[in-house]
Amino acid sequence: MKNELDKLYQTQILNEAKHPFHFEKRSDLHFNERAYNPLCGDRFDLYFNIEEEKITDFFFDGFGCTISKAATSFMIRQIEGQFTKKALEIVTLFIEAIENTGEIRDESLKVFEKTENFKGRIDCILLSWKTMQQLLEKN
Amino acid sequence: MVELSKLMLYLEIMFNPDHIKKNFTIFRHFPELIFVDNASTTQKPQVVIEAIKESYEKYNANIHRAVYDLGIHADENFKNTKKAILQYYNLEQLNYEIVFTAGTTDGINKIARGLEQEISEGDNIVVSEMEHHSNFLPWQELCIRRNATLRIIPITDSGELDLTCIDELIDDKTKIVSIVHISNTLGTINDIQKISKSAKNVSAHFFIDAAQSAALYKDSFANINATAIVFSGHKIFGPSGIGVIIGKSSFFSDLYPFNYGGGMVLEANKNMSIYKKDISKHEAGTPPLAQIAGLLETFHYLSAIDHKAAQNHLKQLAKIFRAKMNGLGIKCMGSPKEFSGIVSVDFGTIHPHDVATYLNSKNIAVRAGHHCTQLIMKKYDIPASVRFSFSIYNTEKDVEQIIQAIHEMRKYFA
Structure with missing residues (x-):
């Protein structure tokens, strides 16, 4: 059982959750979108700007488990600085890979590739990713 | 009418959690299981499962x-x-x-x-x-x-x-x-x-x-x-x-x-x-x-269950659990004078789902979330908690194992 636990809480995930990227409340940024899972109470506020169709200055804060926090942090690393079209492509590819246990090409996201390690925690991985996908599709 | 064989079984119930546990087939399949998610659903005695099967x-x-x-x-x-x-x-x-x-x-x-x-x-x-x-x-x-x-x-x-x-x-x-x-x-x-x-x-x-x-x-x-x-x-x-x-x-x-x-x-x-x-x-x-x-x-x-003994048992398990959690400096929600075997816990910086996942690795089944009581969560100003709900087949040994697992979990997520 210890191995299964370590497969879920891989060092990379634990470190990312302990030291999340751009974890700061930034109400000054133009966009503020909430990622919320009412079943577990996880709630992240995503703050970012879009300038000339490019996502700039992406931050988040809020409450969530190790997995959802790390996954949100990884997402911000992935799409900050990207054009919105490219960001939507990245987000959609990742969600499809997780939901259909497909291949993840990006090295930094490969920690999530073996979804059998995340039984019952898929919603945690995808919480912010799905919120961002919906928002980018609307725009 | 209760059949004699069942009656004999029932007589064993009076009130010993270890004996009671034997009535529940799930613990034969998973002997290590510490099931403390009973407020969500309880396990089923073999006689109940047999009755359903027999009816069909x-x-x-x-x-x-x-x-x-x-x-x-x-x-x-x-x-x-x-x-x-x-x-x-x-x-x-x-x-x-x-x-x-x-x-x-x-x-x-x-x-x-x-x-x-x-x-x-x-x-x-x-x-x-x-x-x-x-x-x-x-x-x-x-x-x-x-x-x-x-x-x-x-x-x-x-x-x-x-x-x-x-x-x-x-x-x-x-x-x-x-x-x-x-x-x-x-x-x-x-x-x-x-x-x-x-x-x-x-x-x-x-x-x-x-x-x-x-x-x-x-x-x-x-x-x-x-x-x-x-x-x-x-x-x-x-x-x-x-x-x-x-x-x-x-x-x-x-x-x-x-x-x-x-x-x-x-x-x-x-x-x-x-x-x-x-x-x-x-x-x-x-x-x-x-x-x-x-x-x-x-x-x-x-x-066939001695209800007063069962009520006291649940209360006693909750009481011991609360005392031990206090000893670890972990906060249980509320401190009611009259209580049953249900205790919810706010683990502070460790998220309820991480707690539940860690405890699962120790064969302990708990529930994490708001438990369909968002008004209570708002009252205590927390988004979610971990709930430990004891039943007639839980023992003081279960409580000790849970406390030990919590102790180790805090080191793991430190």
């Missing part, structure tokens, strides 16, 4: 509409289950009747729908801040539909209902008071006797959400004079997919039917149909027959 194998036939032997047996089983439930709660002489539902949620929703015409603009319905969503949302929606007011008895910091304001909240415009007996999140045992008196003083209906108390607090209801008591089968060691409304005969008689279809109609006409007057007007369609067979066996099983 030997007695499968529909009720009401058959004159052959199997059908007659199904009818008898249906009636006998209702009788056994009323006897179990000492309600058989007090003009109560029973309607089967799909569960507590279904039962409360059906009552709320059936009472629609009794609620007018300016009336009020009283619930508490401690309610499970199933005893909150149906009443909130009813109030919205009828322009009535929902009044909420607040919780104190210790996790008890603040009954000092009860006579202000319950007044002559109150038509319904519906209260949870035992909180599924805090474990608080509420003073339903006192609240019932206030409701009866203004001739309001008094409903009890007994989802967490129906199994082992059977003596709580006979002196309450409640309009109806609502609970589920699966939280009392019985089958899922079945629930019970025990209601006053006069209440069911006045209540508008909440489901329409086969078995409840006296005369179907092209323009307007006429419905039966008796309890069957609330029982449209085929009831869950196998679950009813399982429920009858559940009540046989429950009848």
Whole structure:
């Protein structure tokens, strides 16, 4: 059982959750979108700007488990600085890979590739990713 | 009638958690399992599982509409289950009747729908801040539909209902008071006797959400004079997919039917149909027959348990758990004077799902989330908690193992 636990809480995930990227409340940024899972109470506020169709200055804060926090942090690393079209492509590819246990090409996201390690925690991985996908599709 | 072999089994139950554990097959399949998610659903004794299996194998036939032997047996089983439930709660002489539902949620929703015409603009319905969503949302929606007011008895910091304001909240415009007996999140045992008196003083209906108390607090209801008591089968060691409304005969008689279809109609006409007057007007369609067979066996099983000893056992486990958690400097939610075996915990910086996942790696099954009591979470200003809910097959050794696992978990996530 210890191995299964370590497969879920891989060092990379634990470190990312302990030291999340751009974890700061930034109400000054133009966009503020909430990622919320009412079943577990996880709630992240995503703050970012879009300038000339490019996502700039992406931050988040809020409450969530190790997995959802790390996954949100990884997402911000992935799409900050990207054009919105490219960001939507990245987000959609990742969600499809997780939901259909497909291949993840990006090295930094490969920690999530073996979804059998995340039984019952898929919603945690995808919480912010799905919120961002919906928002980018609307725009 | 209980068979002799089963009776012998039942006699072993008196009251030893280790013996009781042997009645539950799941622990034979998973001997290491420490199941403390009992407020969500309980495990099922083998006799209940056998009864369900037997009902399909030997007695499968529909009720009401058959004159052959199997059908007659199904009818008898249906009636006998209702009788056994009323006897179990000492309600058989007090003009109560029973309607089967799909569960507590279904039962409360059906009552709320059936009472629609009794609620007018300016009336009020009283619930508490401690309610499970199933005893909150149906009443909130009813109030919205009828322009009535929902009044909420607040919780104190210790996790008890603040009954000092009860006579202000319950007044002559109150038509319904519906209260949870035992909180599924805090474990608080509420003073339903006192609240019932206030409701009866203004001739309001008094409903009890007994989802967490129906199994082992059977003596709580006979002196309450409640309009109806609502609970589920699966939280009392019985089958899922079945629930019970025990209601006053006069209440069911006045209540508008909440489901329409086969078995409840006296005369179907092209323009307007006429419905039966008796309890069957609330029982449209085929009831869950196998679950009813399982429920009858559940009540046989429950009848053999020493309830006072069981209540003390749950209280003792919760007390030890709380004390040990305090020793670790971890905060349990509320500190009610009267409590059952349910304790919720705020682990601070360690997220409830991470706690639950870690404990799962130690074969400990707990629930993480808001437990369908978002008002309680808001009261304590937390998004979610971890709930430990003990039952008759849990032991002090289970508590020790849980505490040890929590100790190790804190190091893991440090």
